[in-house]
Amino acid sequence: MGLMxxxxxxxxxxxxxxxxxxxxxxxxxVMPMPERLYISLAQHLGAPALPTALVGQKVKKGELLAxxxxxxxxxxxxxxxxxxxxxxxxxxxxxxxxPVLAVTLAADGEDAWSETLQACDDPFAxxxxxxxxxxxxxxxxxxxxxxxxxxxxLSSSRKAGVTTLIMNGGECEPYxxxxxxxxxDEAAAIVDGIRLMLHATGAKLAIVGIENNKPEAIHAMxxxxxxxxxxxxxxxxxxxxxxxxxxxxxTLTGKEIPAGALxxxxxxxxxxxGTAKAVHExxxxxxxxxxxxxxxxxxxxxxxxNVVAPLGALVEEVLAFAGGxxxxxxxxxxxxxxxxxxxxxxRVPVVKGTSGILALSGAEVADHxxxxxxxxxxxxxxxxxxxxxxxxARHIQGDDLKGAVxxxxxxxxxCGCCAYVCQSHIPLVQxxxxxxxxxxxxxxARLRADAAKKLVTARxxxxxxxxxxxxxxxxxxxxxxxxxxxxxxxxAAAAETATEAGAAA
Amino acid sequence: xxxxYLAARAFASPHAHGGGEIRRTMLLVLAALTPATLFxxxxxxxxAFFLWLMTLSSALFFEFMSLRLMGQKDARRTLGDGSALLTxxxxxxxxxxxxxxxxxxxxxxxxxxxxxxxxxxxxxxxxNPAMVARVALLISFPLQLTAWVTPLxxxxxxxxxxxxxxxxxxxxxxxxxxxxxxxxxxxxxxxxARGIGLAQALNAGHAPPLSWLGVRAGSxxxxxxxxxxxxxxFLLIARVIRWQAPAGVLAGALIPALIAHALAPETxxxxxTHLFSGALMLGAFFIATDYVxxxxxxxxxxxxxxxxxxxxxIIRTLGGxxxxxxxxxxxxxxxxxxxxxxxxxxxxxxxxxxxxxxTTTTGKGA
Numbered sequence: 103m104g105l106m107x108x109x110x111x112x113x114x115x116x117x118x119x120x121x122x123x124x125x126x127x128x129x130x131x132v133m134p135m136p137e138r139l140y141i142s143l144a145q146h147l148g149a150p151a152l153p154t155a156l157v158g159q160k161v162k163k164g165e166l167l168a169x170x171x172x173x174x175x176x177x178x179x180x181x182x183x184x185x186x187x188x189x190x191x192x193x194x195x196x197x198x199x200x201p202v203l204a205v206t207l208a209a210d211g212e213d214a215w216s217e218t219l220q221a222c223d224d225p226f227a228x229x230x231x232x233x234x235x236x237x238x239x240x241x242x243x244x245x246x247x248x249x250x251x252x253x254x255x256l257s258s259s260r261k262a263g264v265t266t267l268i269m270n271g272g273e274c275e276p277y278x279x280x281x282x283x284x285x286x287d288e289a290a291a292i293v294d295g296i297r298l299m300l301h302a303t304g305a306k307l308a309i310v311g312i313e314n315n316k317p318e319a320i321h322a323m324x325x326x327x328x329x330x331x332x333x334x335x336x337x338x339x340x341x342x343x344x345x346x347x348x349x350x351x352x353t354l355t356g357k358e359i360p361a362g363a364l365x366x367x368x369x370x371x372x373x374x375x376g377t378a379k380a381v382h383e384x385x386x387x388x389x390x391x392x393x394x395x396x397x398x399x400x401x402x403x404x405x406x407x408n409v410v411a412p413l414g415a416l417v418e419e420v421l422a423f424a425g426g427x428x429x430x431x432x433x434x435x436x437x438x439x440x441x442x443x444x445x446x447x448x449r450v451p452v453v454k455g456t457s458g459i460l461a462l463s464g465a466e467v468a469d470h471x472x473x474x475x476x477x478x479x480x481x482x483x484x485x486x487x488x489x490x491x492x493x494x495a496r497h498i499q500g501d502d503l504k505g506a507v508x509x510x511x512x513x514x515x516x517c518g519c520c521a522y523v524c525q526s527h528i529p530l531v532q533x534x535x536x537x538x539x540x541x542x543x544x545x546x547a548r549l550r551a552d553a554a555k556k557l558v559t560a561r562x563x564x565x566x567x568x569x570x571x572x573x574x575x576x577x578x579x580x581x582x583x584x585x586x587x588x589x590x591x592x593x594a595a596a597a598e599t600a601t602e603a604g605a606a607a
Numbered sequence: 608x609x610x611x612y613l614a615a616r617a618f619a620s621p622h623a624h625g626g627g628e629i630r631r632t633m634l635l636v637l638a639a640l641t642p643a644t645l646f647x648x649x650x651x652x653x654x655a656f657f658l659w660l661m662t663l664s665s666a667l668f669f670e671f672m673s674l675r676l677m678g679q680k681d682a683r684r685t686l687g688d689g690s691a692l693l694t695x696x697x698x699x700x701x702x703x704x705x706x707x708x709x710x711x712x713x714x715x716x717x718x719x720x721x722x723x724x725x726x727x728x729x730x731x732x733x734x735n736p737a738m739v740a741r742v743a744l745l746i747s748f749p750l751q752l753t754a755w756v757t758p759l760x761x762x763x764x765x766x767x768x769x770x771x772x773x774x775x776x777x778x779x780x781x782x783x784x785x786x787x788x789x790x791x792x793x794x795x796x797x798x799x800a801r802g803i804g805l806a807q808a809l810n811a812g813h814a815p816p817l818s819w820l821g822v823r824a825g826s827x828x829x830x831x832x833x834x835x836x837x838x839x840x841f842l843l844i845a846r847v848i849r850w851q852a853p854a855g856v857l858a859g860a861l862i863p864a865l866i867a868h869a870l871a872p873e874t875x876x877x878x879x880t881h882l883f884s885g886a887l888m889l890g891a892f893f894i895a896t897d898y899v900x901x902x903x904x905x906x907x908x909x910x911x912x913x914x915x916x917x918x919x920x921i922i923r924t925l926g927g928x929x930x931x932x933x934x935x936x937x938x939x940x941x942x943x944x945x946x947x948x949x950x951x952x953x954x955x956x957x958x959x960x961x962x963x964x965x966t967t968t969t970g971k972g973a
Contacts, residue, residue, distance in 0.1 A: 118623055197617035276623060348955055360964035361956035434612050435622055444618035448611075460622075461612075467622050473688070474730040476629060479903040488952040490903065510954045510961075518621030525627040526730075532619035 114349070114486035115341040116519050118276045118440070120315060125399045126279030128407035130287055133423045135182050139207045139414030140192050141167060145453040146243040147250045148174030153205060159186050162216035164390050167205050170238070176251045176454075177241035180216075181392040181412035184209040195417070195436050195453055199446030207414065219388035226301055228385075230260055233302040237381055240390035241454075245376030246270055246281075246345070247437055249455040252377050259303040262366035267305040268354055269296055271312040271319065271375040272338065272345025275438025278458045280395040281375050283408040285312070285319035288379055289326035295378030296333050298385050303371060308333045310375065311354050315340040342440060343517040347372045349486050361513055397458035398424040401466050402431050411452050417459055418448035431461035432469075439466075440518040470527035481520035481530060487513050491520035491530045498537045506537050514538075629729075633689030635847050639838035640696055640893065646834050647827045650758045651704035653772030655827050659699045661708050661776065665715030666695025673724035690729050694718050697737035700828030700889060701933070702744075705756045707778030710748065714740040734940045735900045738933045745933070755790050755824035790825050791884050793929040795876055804873040825885070832888040839892025848896040851905045855912015856891035857882070860920045867924070875924060886932040887919060894932070900940045907943075907950040914939045 144150040151168035155161060161180040168178040187208040191201035225233065238253030259267075273281040285292060296308045310327070312320050314337040327333040338344050338353050348359050350372060357368040365372055376395065383389045392413055398420060399406040405425035417436070421427060435442040436456055452459075481491035489510045497505035511534060520530040648656045670691035674682035698714050721743075722736030723729070745752045759767070767775060798808035823830055842848045860881050867875035881887060886894075895901060895908075895915050902911050915935045922931025953959050 116625065118625065197614075352955070358964060359956055361954065362963050363956075430612055433618055433622055434614065439623040440621040442620060442622065444614055444620075444622065446614050446617070462622060467618075468624060468626075470624070473629060474728060476632075476690075476730045476898045477903060478632070478898040480627065482903050482952065485952075486955070488954045490951060492903070493947075510957075513954050513956065516620070521619075522621050522623060523625045523627060525629050525632060527624070529619050531621065535619070 113483065114488070114519070115343060116484050116522055117341055118522065120340070121277045121399065122279045122282065122315070125277070125397055125406035125408065126282045126316075128405070130283055130395065130408050130410060131424070132410045133412070133415060133420060135209050135211070135213055135412060136415050136419050137209055138187065139181055139184075139209065139412060140416065140451040141178060141181065141205045141207060141414035142192070142194065142451055142453050143168050143178060143203045143205065144194070145178065145249065145413070145455065146176040146241075147248065148172065148176070150203060151175060151178045151241075153189050153203075155180075155186050155189075155205065157186050157189055160184070160210075161186065161207070162214055164216040164219055164388075164392060167207075170241075170251075174251060174254065176243050176249075177239060177390070178205070179241055179390040179392050180207060181414055182207065182209045183212050183214045193446065193450050195443070195445060195450040195456070197444045197446065199450075204414075204451070215389070219390075221388040222385055225298055225385045228301075230302045230304060231257060233298060233381075233385055234260075236388075237302070237384055240380075240384040242377060242380045242384060242391050243454050244374055245380060245394065245454070245457075246374035247441070247455045247457050249453075252373065252381070255371055255373065256299065256302040259305065259366060259371040262364075263369070264303055264305050264366050264371045265307070265369045266355065266371075267296065267300055267303055267308040268351055268365070268370050268372040269308055269310040269375055269378060270345055270347075270350055270372055271310050271316075271323070272350055273316070274313060274340070274342040274345040275440050275442075275457075276342070277399045277460055278397045278438045279399075280397045280408055280457050282316045282319045283397075284376055284379055284395050285316070286322050289319075289322040291382045292323070292375050292378045293326040293330065293333055294386065295380070295382035296327075296375075297330060298381050299373060299378060300332060302381075305371070306332065309354050310335045311338045311344075311350050312336070313338055313340040313344060342519065343486055343515070346486065346515055346517060348515070391454060394452070394454065394456065396420070396452065396456050397460075399458060400431065400435075400460040401463040402427045402429055402461040404428055411456075413454060414451045416448070417445065417450055417452065420452060420459055421448060421461065427461050429463070432464040433460075433462045433467045435460040435462060440522065441516060472528050473526040475526055475528060478525055480523040480525065484519035484523045486517060486519060487515060489514060491534075494537075495528060495530050495533045498533045503537050503541055506534075507541070511537055511541075629688045629690070632847055633693050635845050636693055636842065636893070637689065637696060639841045639847075640700065640828070641838075643828050643831050643834040643838060643889075644696070644700065646831045647700070647704065650822065650830060651756060651827065652759055652767055653769050654756075654767065654775040655704035657773060657776035658702060658704060658706055658708075658711055658827060659696075661711035662699035662702065662715055663692060663695040665712045666691045666698070666719050669716050669719040670724070673720055673728075677724070677728070685729075688729065691719060694723065694736045697889075697893060698740050700893075701737065701741045701826050701886060703752060703754050703756065704827040705754065705775050706751055708776050709778070710744060710751055714744050717743045730899050732899060733943070734937055735894055735897050738894060738936045738940075741933045742937060745928075753793065755793075755826075757824055758822050758830075790929065791823065791880065792876075792923060795880075796923075796929040799874065805876065806873055829886045829889050832883045835888040835892060839888070842892065842896070848892070849905060849908060851908035852895040852901055852912040852915075853891040855909045855914075856887070856895050856916040856919070857912075859913040859916020859918075860887055861916070863917060863920045881920065881923065885923075885930045887916075890915065890919070890932040890936060894936050895939075900936075900943060902943050902946045902950065904947070904950050904952055907946045910946055910950065911939050911943065914942065 149172040152171045153168045155167045162183045163180055165180045167180050170177050185208050188206040192204045193199045194202035234253045234257040242252040243249040271281055271285055300308055310323055320337050323335045327335050344353055351365055351370055352358055359365050359368055380391050393410055395408055395410050397408050409424055411420050434445045436445050475492050485491055494506045494509045494511055514534050516531055518531050671682055671686055674685055695715055698718050718736040718740035722739035723732045726732040861878045864878040864881045868877050895912050902908050918935035918938055919931045922934055957963055
């Protein structure tokens with residue numbers, strides 16, 4: 103079918119200017135501990151964590167601050183030692199700037215690790231499920247930005263019988279180089295983490311996909327993986343979004359994940375290389391996820407590079423540590439320029455999914471007026487999912503969300519390729535996000551209505567049953583009463599008869 | 608320390624853009640048209656230039672007026688996207704070079720107002736505006752629209768000078784019969800209708816020449832097929848257009864022409880004649896590739912092109928008109944929504960019919 107795909111013009115993706123260097127080549131800097139950390143309780147996909155620490159409590163680095171709530175959730179730990187100053191709302195690292203519940207930690211400057219951490223010298227002797235359990239307890243989430251709790255993926259992969267572990271070192275987002283830097287600096291730790299994940303998932307082979315624009319990272323990883331036959335490093339052609347799950351799996355294995363299914367359906371599971379590093383730290387050293395590598399980049403950053411920052415550090419502190427900005431940015435982004443979020447201001451904290459902080463100049467984000475679609479079809483050719491963004495947007499503009507769903511709205515991965523190539527500067531991703539949000543709200547409303555309907559039906563049934571029972575009881579009583587009366591009458595009649603008979607005798 | 612930043616609003620991702628602009632695309636197409644147009648000026652003299660100027664300025668005028676009437680505040684900005692300029696230019700390319708001024712004005716009016724703005728402006732029209740105008744003019748004014756002038760290159764003596772050319776464009780000088788001639792396609796059609804075989808007709812000496820360089824009677828900008836081809840290749844390299852539609856048009860016309868000519872050379876023109884005459888080359892590279900009125904997918908564009916080519920050959924061969932590119936384009940424009948409906952790309956993870964890939968039939972459709 104390869105020819106067919108070519109014939110139908112399937113050459114997905116875009117080749118944006120990557121802006122990765124010089125940031126990627128600069129040595130990693132470790133940020134000193136700020137005086138206060140603002141640790142969000144919603145740093146992961148799923149339900150926010152439930153705080154277990156109390157205000158005024160002294161905590162050590164790595165101690166539990168909040169426990170997972172529900173199935174999809176993650177634990178949160180203290181990024182340094184200190185005193186809990188407050189538990190309350192702070193502005194969320196989200197375009198809306200809406201409040202999010204957070205633990206405010208006043209650092210004591212000692213940065214002392216908790217003594218109760220559980221290190222392990224021979225983790226391969228552990229049961230696979232024990233590794234998943236420890237990863238869950240350490241609050242590890244997908245470090246690529248999706249922040250799905252990693253332990254869930256490890257344990258469910260084992261149950262699903264996954265055979266191949268795909269390690270995502272693609273990092274196809276422009277500007278970002280935190281995974282690149284991590285692979286160059288910590289290749290051995292990453293490979294160890296990958297082998298632990300193989301153990302935990304029961305997969306036989308790990309394939310590390312790295313974009314071929316990172317030769318240093320490829321070399322470092324190949325060297326580190328050389329002694330292990332079950333970890334293979336494979337360069338993949340650099341194009342955006344090759345680091346997206348479905349695209350990476352297809353590029354590395356040739357397998358296509360069916361729509362609406364998990365990668366386990368084709369026997370694979372995908373994890374980010376940063377997650378492997380976190381797994382290594384958790385299992386070998388017992389250290390939970392309390393800091394991360396992130397890229398500070400953009401035209402206005404004076405000294406772009408990669409920074410290891412504690413979770414909860416404010417963006418403005420990270421920027422200041424990285425050398426400050428040349429001018430006020432036109433846009434401040436958390437994540438990459440393709441899928442990252444614009445920040446309301448710089449006083450929001452770093453979270454587990456913060457892969458980068460970008461301060462972009464006006465020239466870099468060139469804001470344009472939306473013009474009419476001229477049907478050039480560039481969006482359709484760029485779409486890695488084979489969708490027709492222009493047609494979907496047309497339906498959404500006409501408020502025909504069902505029509506957009508029919509065209510594949512739910513398959514859209516919001517990668518932004520369509521809007522990137524759009525000559526008319528139509529904010530296609532925004533249309534799709536709007537439609538998905540509206541549909542989700544409709545779904546919720548329908549669920550609520552269904553639940554209410556069920557309650558009402560149940561209540562009516564209950565009332566009817568009660569009324570019926572009451573009526574039955576009443577009827578029975580009446581019958582009993584009548585029977586008693588009849589019996590009484592019969593007895594009286596019999597007595598009378600007897601008296602009469604006696605009299606006659 | 609300049610991290611004092613407060614976002615004016617929430618910005619939607621992506622925050623980067625590839626730099627493509629409608630204006631840039633339009634300018635590239637105009638640039639690709641330039642060599643063939645300049646050749647047309649040289650070939651047909653000042654009158655051709657005046658006609659071109661008249662068509663373009665009228666197109667801009669009508670676009671501006673339409674935008675103003677529709678209440679668009681910054682009409683001048685929209686005018687700058689170059690789309691009206693391109694429509695006017697394409698229309699001018701298809702007009703007889705010595706046509707009077709009112710043909711240009713009326714053509715621009717039909718193209719811009721009826722062909723485009725009535726549908727809602729840029730991107731909304733179903734039919735190619737230049738072709739709508741071209742066909743409307745041809746049907747309404749067959750005489751003026753088929754008065755093909757014999758090439759009188761600017762450098763030759765009998766070419767009308769600046770003032771004389773102005774008189775021609777203003778319609779004050781009737782075209783002398785001696786200066787007009789039929790196009791090759793028209794001549795062949797007439798001779799065939801008279802019952803004269805092609806071999807005899809084309810050998811008779813007074814047949815219009817088939818000129819690879821384009822020195823022949825014809826429309827302002829359609830004469831030099833080679834220069835148009837060069838412009839088309841430029842657009843292909845610049846990735847403004849894709850190969851499917853032009854290849855479809857050329858193949859759609861050439862394949863039946865080759866077969867028919869091989870079977871009956873007396874009745875059917877040679878493939879090379881079809882290729883280098885009339886509007887086929889312009890249609891293939893500049894009209895069938897119009898974004899707005901052609902299908903989105905490569906497969907759709909190929910089907911569209913094949914349809915245009917085949918219909919062109921059918922109309923040229925069997926129809927009443929010697930030339931059929933404009934009709935063929937309009938016909939296929941009407942089919943574009945249907946082509947788009949059926950020839951969609953396959954969604955990743957789904958079958959062609961849109962169902963999720965079944966795990967039991969892995970590999971099927973992959």
